[in-house]
Amino acid sequence: DLSLLRSKFRGSMLGVLIGDCTGSPYDNGDQLTSGMKLVLQKSFDKLEGPPFKAPVMQFTDDSAMTNSLAKSLIDQKELDVVDVAKKFVKCYYQEPNRGYGMGVITVFQKLRGNKFTDISSPAKEQFNGQGSWGNGGAMRVAPAALFSYENYDKLLDTVRNVTQITHTHKVGIDGAILQATAIYQSLRLDPNEELNVINFIDDLICKMNQIEKDEEGLGLSEPQPYKVQLCIVKSLISENDEGLRDEKVIQKLGNSVAALYSVPTAIFCFLRAQKPITGIQTDNPFRRAVQYAISLGGDTDTIGSMTGAIAGAFYGEEKINSNLLQHCEASEEFRILGDRLFELSVAR
Numbered sequence: 001d002l003s004l005l006r007s008k009f010r011g012s013m014l015g016v017l018i019g020d021c022t023g024s025p026y027d028n029g030d031q032l033t034s035g036m037k038l039v040l041q042k043s044f045d046k047l048e049g050p051p052f053k054a055p056v057m058q059f060t061d062d063s064a065m066t067n068s069l070a071k072s073l074i075d076q077k078e079l080d081v082v083d084v085a086k087k088f089v090k091c092y093y094q095e096p097n098r099g100y101g102m103g104v105i106t107v108f109q110k111l112r113g114n115k116f117t118d119i120s121s122p123a124k125e126q127f128n129g130q131g132s133w134g135n136g137g138a139m140r141v142a143p144a145a146l147f148s149y150e151n152y153d154k155l156l157d158t159v160r161n162v163t164q165i166t167h168t169h170k171v172g173i174d175g176a177i178l179q180a181t182a183i184y185q186s187l188r189l190d191p192n193e194e195l196n197v198i199n200f201i202d203d204l205i206c207k208m209n210q211i212e213k214d215e216e217g218l219g220l221s222e223p224q225p226y227k228v229q230l231c232i233v234k235s236l237i238s239e240n241d242e243g244l245r246d247e248k249v250i251q252k253l254g255n256s257v258a259a260l261y262s263v264p265t266a267i268f269c270f271l272r273a274q275k276p277i278t279g280i281q282t283d284n285p286f287r288r289a290v291q292y293a294i295s296l297g298g299d300t301d302t303i304g305s306m307t308g309a310i311a312g313a314f315y316g317e318e319k320i321n322s323n324l325l326q327h328c329e330a331s332e333e334f335r336i337l338g339d340r341l342f343e344l345s346v347a348r
């Protein structure tokens, strides 16, 4: 069904934007107090309610970089890493106050300094040559997953190349691969049928097992760190709702700027929100996923955004409240980018 698939492409792009815009006000690195969780609930209620005039919620680096990547893929009709790098850098210098990670700013300065003659060295030099394991690769990866809809090997190639512009640490790259894989799987599922959450995680575990085996885990204390985290996702998702406290989820899965401690968390939020969650009052499973992700605190904009990208790819635009969308900066532009990516990779 092509119209459902188009809606899923839009949903994923809009999910990135909504999670980022609604999550960034809570992004102070801490857990949310119960009072703040109530504010979050009321704020979603209001945004989804009857239209009211208010300044639009601004997006941050997550959406800015997603936008640049989507535009580059659409303009070039293929992955051109030099063009992507140029668009990232141009966008950063136009609006440097979008909340970029400290490390990536150094990469952008070096790329501009070498006039894009050397795309790979700046990222490799990060953190004393280790490369970044931040979630900045994963947070912007949705367009690469949509662009590679038809071919998983192409997805892996595209994600690796686009991530390495800023993130070369194996854990940073594999986090982007995992996030893209979750989107890829979600696009292929029918939102009108009950999601088999265990199958969804098992498929992710199987793919990450292969990826982490093919690469060398040398130098890492745990050679298959994503597989380990996904197994924790699987065990947590099997627990009953009442007993599963936010503190436990945060302690087991994390809510930080590290890809390893945020991408599995986003996947967990999407999966847990298939069913009602204590303390989150809504009938809408897309909103439930994003609101729950933000309520876990920490890197709220990014975990909200990654959760939104996966949930949007599963449910499609239909489940995204249009009043809420009106309050997000550039929402029409993100919808159109979803359409263009759909035309590029599916309806050629």
Ligand code: 8NA
Pocket (backbone or CB within 6 Å): 027, 060, 061, 062, 098, 099, 100, 101, 102, 103, 104, 126, 127, 130, 131, 132, 133, 134, 135, 136, 137, 139, 169, 257, 258, 299, 301, 302
């Ligand atoms: P990054 O590459 O700078 O990584 C993020 C952070 O992770 C770094 O600043 C380091 O503290 C740490 N880090 C990464 N790799 C290493 C390493 N090898 N050794 C030691 N420390 C390391 O940037 P990014 O693009 O990955 O960051 C993404 C996050 O930054 C997103 O959450 C995004 O929203 C943004 N962010 C913004 C704010 C804000 O103030 N608005 C706060 C947190 C994060």
Ligand code: MG
Pocket (backbone or CB within 6 Å): 060, 061, 062, 098, 099, 301, 302
């Ligand atoms: Mg951000």
Ligand code: MG
Pocket (backbone or CB within 6 Å): 027, 257, 298, 299, 300, 301, 302
């Ligand atoms: Mg943050």
Ligand code: MG
Pocket (backbone or CB within 6 Å): 027, 299, 300, 301, 302, 303
């Ligand atoms: Mg963030």
